[in-house]
Amino acid sequence: MCQTLGVSAHSEEILMSEVVTVADFLRVSAASDPERVALIDAVTGEELTYAELDERVTATAQIMLDRGLVPARIGDRVAMLLGNSIDFVVTYFAVVRAGLVAVPLNPGYTVGELAGILTECDAQILLVSADTVELGIAAAPSGCAVIFCDEVLPSKESLRGLLKESLRSLVKRNSSKTAMPRIESDDLALLLFTSGSDGVPKGVMLSHENLVSNIQALASLRNPPIVSAEDTVLAVLPLFHVYGLNTVLTLAIAAGAGVVLLDRFDAEQSLEVIAREHVTTVAGAPAMYLMWSRVSSVKDAMRPTRMLTSGGAPLPAEVFTRFEELTGMRIYEGYGMTETSPVITSTVVDGKAVAGSVGSAIPGTEIKIMADFGDEAETGDPGEIWVKGPGVFSGYWPNHSDGPDAQGWFGTGDIGYLDDDRSLHLVDRRRELIIVNGFNVFPREVEIVLESIDGVSEAAVLGRPDPETGEAVSALVVLAAGSALTAEEISVMAQESLARFKCPTDIRIVRSLPRSATGKIAKGRLREVYDLGVESPDVPSNT
Secondary structure, eight states, rough: HHHHHHHHHHHHHHHSSOOOOOHHHHHHHHHOTTTTTEEEEEEEEEEEEEHHHHHHHHHHHHHHHHHTOOOSSSOOOEEEOOOOHHHHHHHHHHHHHHHHHEEEOOTOOHHHHHHHHHHHHHHHEEEEEETTTHHHHHHHHHTTTEEEOOSSSSSOOHHHHOOOOOHHHHHHHHHOOOOOOOOOTTTTTEEEEEEOOTOOOOOEEEEEEHHHHHHHHTTTTTTSSSSOTOOEEESOTTTTTTTIIIIIIIIHHHHHHHHEOOOSHHHHHHHHHHTTTTEEOOOOOOHHHHHHHTTTTHHHHHHHHHHEEEEEOOHHHHHHHHHHHHHSOOOOEEEEEOOOOSEETTTTTTOOOOOTOOBBBBBBEEEEEEOOOSOOOTTTTOOEEEEEEEOOOOBBTTTTTTTTOOOOOEEEEEEEOTTTTTEEEEEOOSSTTTEEEEEEEEEHHHHHHHHHHHHEEEEEEEEEEETTTTEEEEEEEEETTTOOOHHHHHHEEEEETGGGGGGGGGEEEOOOOOOOSSSSSSSSHHHHHHHHHOTTTBBOOOO
């Protein structure tokens, strides 16, 4: 009967074992099937079994503790500027096992963005790879040691002088048997920085309980199971993002599945990897499914695959339908956010992949829809989505600010409604949030950068639909008196301070910005100009 339901003995062990941290999931999986291949680098072909991975994680954790890093309720912070790689997986689980706080960083960030985050969280160590070493050295503040993960140090002598140690080499030489610290479930495990609505990055504080509870809730879903020990999972979503980190990597490790690591998404290359490695479980973002649907070999490449899931942004109904027409497979969609570890709802809960629905609340999580006047909305009526459950964070770094209320409820700011089956449907974005390929962009952060450019008086930023990325960043810019800046020049200067996905892809120079009666910029009129292509005599376009 277990086989029919897709439930293995290992799946039961995930739910029944005494698991405090996500690193404990790795320990359980390594004990259950030590020779099972845990990780495969899709490019280099390097592999690690569960036994090898668990051993390397412990050795790396011991190195960190021997170095003097301090585990605590809020332990020392270890930042990771790494792509999807075996080194990322090893160091992430090692940081958690050592009772420290992992701070994964986006390698696409600029020096300024990284320096601000590293300073804000007071990172003691920054781990880098060959691809990120120069960026890391430029961004690391005083007191933050930069450590190279790979065995072979960069050839540049200037870097060799700065990077006197390689993490892998230290692990190989290490003979320490330092005992791992006792970790409590409410200790801080993960610190993820997202763009704040005021332009200042905000650190989401996630405890071990937050992360573990989300994994156990997803592992309990069995009709169909998202991941089982027999699966091979594609990890091409970035691991510095909570979706790729917890919902893809950690869930797969907890299930004892094989994980194929691919650092960058390319539609044709990723389909070749899926076919070659017999990938059975694929987690993606809407833009990925759109790009795959344009490749003629998608049906043949997806033959080994039994489970498709999507998250990070709403999945357009036309993409859902087109993909089913091409492959015969439906995409299960979910909804979540960094602050909720991340999954809140999924169509896997009811086993019904339906276009336009993001499903029901996962086990242990509650949702409610609140109307503007403070009462719960009627079924079918839209309102703000509120969530409560063990995956909800405690607040923002460093003092747990703006977390759940006294009853444990957290307002997402997103607008949705519940149908008669209690399935959630999304209606609108979180306030003015722009989601580019699943990554959050707050307009104010971009506006601050644009307004800091000499010759720019003020700027207004908003999102617009984009068939490739879901949304794209657009900007209206008012020049200072006498300025002759062009949109192209502003774009180049913005790229010096903003990650690529945050940079406006459409910049318009305008004489003035429309304002409300209170003097605030009227974003509604801006959206009308962009979305409907209406040209206002007060807001002329020169691009």
